[in-house]
Amino acid sequence: MEMLMDSSQAEHSFLSSVTASERTLNPYVTGTSVVAIKYKDGILMAADMGGSYGYTLRYKSVERLKPVGKHSLLGASGEISDFQEILRYLDELILYDNMWDDGNSLGPKEVHSYLTRVMYNRRNKFNPLWNSLILGGVKNGQKYLGMVSMIGVNFEDNHVATGFGNHLARPILRDEWHDNLSFEDGVKLLEKCMRVLLYRDTTAVNKLQIAKITEEGVTISQPYSLKTFWGYSAFQNPTVHAEGSW
Amino acid sequence: MSQVAVEAPPKGGFSFDLCRRNGMLSKKGVPPPSYRKTGTTIVGLIFQDGVILGADTRATEGPIVCDKNCEKIHYMAPNIYCCGAGTAADTEAVTDMVSSQLQLHRYHTGRESRVVTALTLLKSHLFKYQGHVQAALVLGGVDANGPHLHTIYPHGSTDTLPFATMGSGSLAAMSVFESKYREGLTKEEGIKLVCEAICSGIFNDLGSGSNVDVCVITKGQKEYLRNHQLPNPRTYVSSKRFSFPKKTEVLLTRITPLKEMVEVIGGGDIMEE
Numbered sequence: 001m002e003m004l005m006d007s008s009q010a011e012h013s014f015l016s017s018v019t020a021s022e023r024t025l026n027p028y029v030t031g032t033s034v035v036a037i038k039y040k041d042g043i044l045m046a047a048d049m050g051g052s053y054g055y056t057l058r059y060k061s062v063e064r065l066k067p068v069g070k071h072s073l074l075g076a077s078g079e080i081s082d083f084q085e086i087l088r089y090l091d092e093l094i095l096y097d098n099m100w101d102d103g104n105s106l107g108p109k110e111v112h113s114y115l116t117r118v119m120y121n122r123r124n125k126f127n128p129l130w131n132s133l134i135l136g137g138v139k140n141g142q143k144y145l146g147m148v149s150m151i152g153v154n155f156e157d158n159h160v161a162t163g164f165g166n167h168l169a170r171p172i173l174r175d176e177w178h179d180n181l182s183f184e185d186g187v188k189l190l191e192k193c194m195r196v197l198l199y200r201d202t203t204a205v206n207k208l209q210i211a212k213i214t215e216e217g218v219t220i221s222q223p224y225s226l227k228t229f230w231g232y233s234a235f236q237n238p239t240v241h242a243e244g245s246w
Numbered sequence: 247m248s249q250v251a252v253e254a255p256p257k258g259g260f261s262f263d264l265c266r267r268n269g270m271l272s273k274k275g276v277p278p279p280s281y282r283k284t285g286t287t288i289v290g291l292i293f294q295d296g297v298i299l300g301a302d303t304r305a306t307e308g309p310i311v312c313d314k315n316c317e318k319i320h321y322m323a324p325n326i327y328c329c330g331a332g333t334a335a336d337t338e339a340v341t342d343m344v345s346s347q348l349q350l351h352r353y354h355t356g357r358e359s360r361v362v363t364a365l366t367l368l369k370s371h372l373f374k375y376q377g378h379v380q381a382a383l384v385l386g387g388v389d390a391n392g393p394h395l396h397t398i399y400p401h402g403s404t405d406t407l408p409f410a411t412m413g414s415g416s417l418a419a420m421s422v423f424e425s426k427y428r429e430g431l432t433k434e435e436g437i438k439l440v441c442e443a444i445c446s447g448i449f450n451d452l453g454s455g456s457n458v459d460v461c462v463i464t465k466g467q468k469e470y471l472r473n474h475q476l477p478n479p480r481t482y483v484s485s486k487r488f489s490f491p492k493k494t495e496v497l498l499t500r501i502t503p504l505k506e507m508v509e510v511i512g513g514g515d516i517m518e519e
Contacts, residue, residue: 172422196425234408235408239406
């Protein structure tokens with residue numbers, strides 16, 4: 001595995017023995033889980049709006065759900081700058097597609113395939129885009145929901161999640177998801193998952209957006225927060241029977 | 247006159263003789279044998295009359311299931327039970343040890359054991375060994391002060407909680423609890439919720455599997471429901487029994503039953519286990 005070194009940089013650095021790395025080694029500003037499900041009319045996707053810089057909550061209004069073209073919705077977790085780069089690639093893709101002006105437009109399956117290739121090729125060069133992406137959409141009545149990870153693992157399913165959502169939200173979805181959920185039921189199910197993530201993921205923030213994509217188009221809700229419950233009696237006075245313990 | 251070297255009696259404590267040999271082996275690339283872990287889902291919750299504990303029954307040795315139906319809910323006292331996750335030997339040894347200590351303490355004081363006593367004995371032991379005793383426990387019981395539920399981590403820290411999960415399947419089980427738990431559950435609702443949480447661990451976590459064990463502790467009474475649910479039955483059992491190759495001549499047939507029913511007449515202490 002060779003480091004991709006700029007030859008001019010190598011000539012100039014006489015004194016420094018360590019050349020700067022030109023590959024992504026760590027993520028810096030990150031977004032946490034995204035959860036998405038298929039429902040009766042299309043796809044529902046939820047993500048919170050936090051951009052964490054390590055353990056600091058640096059940005060509190062990061063939109064991690066974006067429409068792509070006419071038929072797709074992209075949600076991303078992981079490095080925010082890489083997400084913005086991916087949005088630029090997709091902008092170019094959609095632009096070229098529109099320039100054909102042939103009445104056809106790229107559907108979610110095609111965009112998912114494109115993203116898989118991009119992610120996998122970057123991984124092969126040891127310079128990954130540090131994201132887990134969820135791509136959902138509806139075209140000609142066909143619903144599609146897929147996921148791509150930073151190493152290019154991709155699959156399609158009725159419900160997907162990234163990051164911590166895989167461990168906390170997917171068990172709930174495996175039990176409670178069924179075909180032809182109504183919009184209200186779908187939102188309730190997603191909120192249940194987001195609430196568990198809010199309780200148990202340290203990087204989660206209580207400010208989320210839910211996005212819906214149907215044959216008509218994309219709607220991304222205004223940011224709102226979930227109600228939480230902290231009133232268990234065991235939390236009130238845990239050391240009442242054991243003075244000095246915790 | 248030559249000095250006769252007196253054989254010094256062996257001192258107590260850890261013998262470091264094999265460390266050099268282990269170091270040499272690992273340098274040569276021989277991996278050390280993996281521990282038998284109970285890669286687990288264990289849960290506990292407080293309901294209106296007491297505590298319910300639950301556990302799966304799979305024990306793993308790396309990627310292999312070494313015991314399909316082990317017992318992870320350990321007896322501590324007639325009113326206190328403890329679920330254990332982590333290294334199986336550590337959880338068994340530490341719960342057995344504290345159980346004996348509690349018994350001696352009961353003889354000394356003449357009173358029923360308290361959950362905080364078991365908690366303090368366990369946490370002091372685990373802290374003393376600085377996390378090397380890899381036992382993560384969910385301790386629950388009902389004593390004179392009411393129902394209690396605690397979690398104990400391998401380094402010795404503890405939490406007092408209304409509902410708790412530990413082990414590799416803890417996230418799957420916790421997602422069920424966080425979405426469905428409320429205070430003042432009845433016994434049937436509590437058992438159902440515990441079973442749902444363990445099943446979530448069994449089906450979504452690869453380190454947990456097989457069956458569901460449940461233990462319900464209330465004031466003055468306990469119910470240990472071993473294999474309360476069997477969600478993984480053996481579906482395709484071959485109807486053809488074992489048969490010898492066709493050319494074998496059968497000389498003698500003798501069938502010895504493996505399980506014999508033995509009548510115990512009078513006497514005999516019933517071991518609490």
